Amino acid sequence: MKKIVAVGEIVVEIMATEPGDGFREPLSLIGPYPSGAPAIFIDQVARLGQPCGLISCVGPDDFGHLNMERLRADGADVSAVTVAPEGVTGSAFVRYRSDGERDFVFNIKHSACGRITRSTEGDRLLDSADHLHVMGSSLFSESIVALIRHAMDRVKARGGTVSFDPNVRKEMLTLSGMRAALETILGESDVFLPSGPELFLLSTATEEEDAIAEILDLGVTAVVLKRGADGASYYDGESTVHHPAFAVTEVDPTGAGDCFGATFVTAWLRGLAPARALRLAAAAGALAVTRKGPMEGTSTEHDIETFAARRHVAVT
Template sequence: MKKIAVIGEILVEIMADQTGEGFREPLALTGPFPSGAPAIFIDQVAKLGQPCGIVSSVGRDDFGRINLDRLRTDGVDISAVAIDPTRPTGSAFVRYHDSGARDFIFNIEHAACGQIAMTAEADQLFQSADHLHIMGSSLSSERFIEINLKAAEAIKTKGGTVSFDPNLRKEMLNRPGMREAMQRIVSQTDLFLPSGEELTLLTNADNDRDALTELFGMGISAVVHKQGAQGATYHNAARSVTATAFTVDEVDPTGAGDCFGGAFTTHWLRGTDPEIALRLATAAGALAVGKRGPMEGTSDAATIEAFIKHQEEAA
């Protein structure tokens, strides 16, 4: 089977037990939970039995250990995760508002994961990989953009493929050189996984149809447009397929999109019919929101199939 590689932050998430705003007074917290969008994505890939690995960096501390233990146990190749002897593992403190909005306090830029580099171990992982998944959360600096582009070019040169989940805000594209960098990444992309308005964000189009035409003209072969509670739609040049979202009780939405992406990318590489792949990915995302903790909701194939069967019987 094809091996998937990803580059990006590994961190822990520590969550407030009560809803409210901010962290301006003492309050009860639960955690640390293994986290980081690329780490959640690649853990979901591993849970489905797909060969995979991550390039990152953690501190020589317990926060790093719980992440590496989880990823290793679930089957992720962590040989390209550096252990930084001087910086701590990244962290995110999270508090939910009653509305579902969230407050975050991040330590990423000055943590170990802010120092990810193209090491010999990373180069070896890319040499063994057939597919690179690029995440917008890991494009926070020119250096990280260049690392992702270098990896994409290496994998494409040997006949591999690239997927891209932009996770971009409009204001990010106003940073000097960011739009041009995103265009370079899109030019390497085979599978594009935008959410909401991101479908048009990196094109000159002002509607979805024209955006798809432009994206296919850039060389992208498949687009999965994620639309939250409205489900997701797969597009290629010949067909479009939509999957409705499952109705579930939401406990913690963090990581749901990463689980969706991990499941869909895995099945896309396996040649699974897009309608089936969308259904499985949507189920993976729905299962993710039912567990507290961003990586706690990653699911294996049997769990996903059982969930779908239960949903169909209850309908």
């Protein structure tokens, strides 16, 4: 079975229990929940029974322990997650607004995540990898951009493949060298997994089909567009597949994109047909939104298969 590796942030998420406007008053909070987009992605891959590992860094604290134990218990290789003696595990505080939008307070760049660096353990993991997954949210410093470029080169040199979820806020594009880094990563990716407007992040096109054609022209094999409660679409230049969302009650959407992406990439690497891969991914995304806590939304292969077989999709 092919091994999937990701590089990037491990954090805990702490959520406000009531919706409202930000954090400018004392609040009732719930957490810590294991989190960090690449960590959720790898946890979902592990729960599908696929070999996988994460290159990251935590502090010598309970938040780091919580994450490491979860990832390890679910079957991920955490040998390349270092514990920085002087570091503190990253955190994200989230509060939903009544319209469903989210306010975040992040401590990532200045946490132990900022110390993610090239290591012997990391290179060893990369040398056993068949696929690298890259997330835009992880590109928060020049040193991690350089590490991710190194990881891409190392995995591709062995004939491996790359998937890329831009998962990036527009303001990150103003960081020095960020646009160029994203363009290079996209140009070297096999699967691109944008969410809604992220399709246009690096494109001058205004129509979906033009942006997709532009991306496929770069040499990307497949574009998988996540559309939230409106489902998802797959494009490879020859075939187009749409899958509506499964009808569920949304409790917490954070992490749905990572569970969806992990399931799609795993299915793609297993050689499943795009329509089947998209259906399983949509099932994983739907299951994820029904549970509170970003990594709590990951599912076993059995649960995803069973859910997908029920065949009830939302009318969109």
